[in-house]
Amino acid sequence: MTHPVHTPVVAADGALIRFTLAELLAGRAASMRIDLTDAGAAEPWLTRLAGAEACLAALGEGRGDLPARPELAGLASLLWIRRWWPASTSLGVPALDPALLDLETAVATAAVEELAEGLLDGFEATPAELFDTAVADGALVAAASPVAEEVRGLCGRLAAWFDDQDDVVRAEAAAEVVARLETAPLGQRAYALAAGTDPAAAGEGVLAQGRESVDWARVPPGILDAAEDTVTWRIVAAGATARLEVDVAGAFADAALTAVAIHDGEPFAEVALSLGAGRFTGTAELDEASARLAANVRSGRIALVVGVAGEGVAGTTAEDRAEVVALVRARPPEARTLAERAAATAEDEEF
Structure with a gap:
């Protein structure tokens, strides 16, 4: 199944109206797929939209491919941007107001x-x-x-x-x-991102450390830089105790965020993250069992998830994110939204 990050959609009454992401971001959507979920609810508006003949064909098949309507393509584009826009200073994708x-x-x-x-x-x-x-x-x-x-x-x-x-x-x-x-x-209105810094080099007292990327599907939109490898973490021994330290470089706005440390699919520590100067950070003391686990497990077997860590989330992959960033960076000026044009104008004014 295609991940939602690749499929702009308008949830209509009794149907889902889908577009091709590459076409939509390029401003040249030619067609739209209508998948019916409730034919009775969809029939009145589908008749008005496509005509009786096309409506009957779609009702018979449970789906239909129609020429894209600019009104629906525009709404689908905005809804996708509101959820998935990959703002990142390092990638050259501006944050949108x-x-x-x-x-x-x-x-x-x-x-x-x-x-x-x-x-x-x-x-x-x-x-x-x-x-x-x-x-x-x-x-x-x-x-x-x-x-x-x-x-x-x-x-x-x-x-x-x-x-x-x-x-x-x-x-x-x-x-x-x-x-x-x-x-x-x-x-x-200016958005600022502080440059990221790596955690201290491994040495005495560091039980485990690593670097991760933020999965866009697990965090609210418009909050974090969309680049890869923006999360650094380490577990540090402090006398008889240990603590988990997390740093997420790149923040556009505040939100209630947490980071969860996972070993072999099981969470063993959670850190509440607080917004600082262009980044989120957090520290949590580990209980005895978690500290012992960190001391005896290689860093590569520990993962850190920023945002929702539950199994029910359909996560994005690095490949998903790279494809989306490439499409956004290739977006022609004439396809840009009001918020994109504002960001470009503000950026030009700064220089």
């Missing part, structure tokens, strides 16, 4: 709702919810300056859409953002 992503996703979601009524029934987030998140605590206005004109345009579109939905409060809020940006001073 979540408020700008929320705004553009709100507009894209509204466009799909206009395209085929009912397609997004029960969807993960409505345009209203996405807009509320974007403007919370002034985040959108703070992020908007590199692309202020585009943000004004999108907020103007949302104001009109909310007005059509009789959502007067949000229509006024979107119009207020437009007004504020017309008079807002120039500025930019």
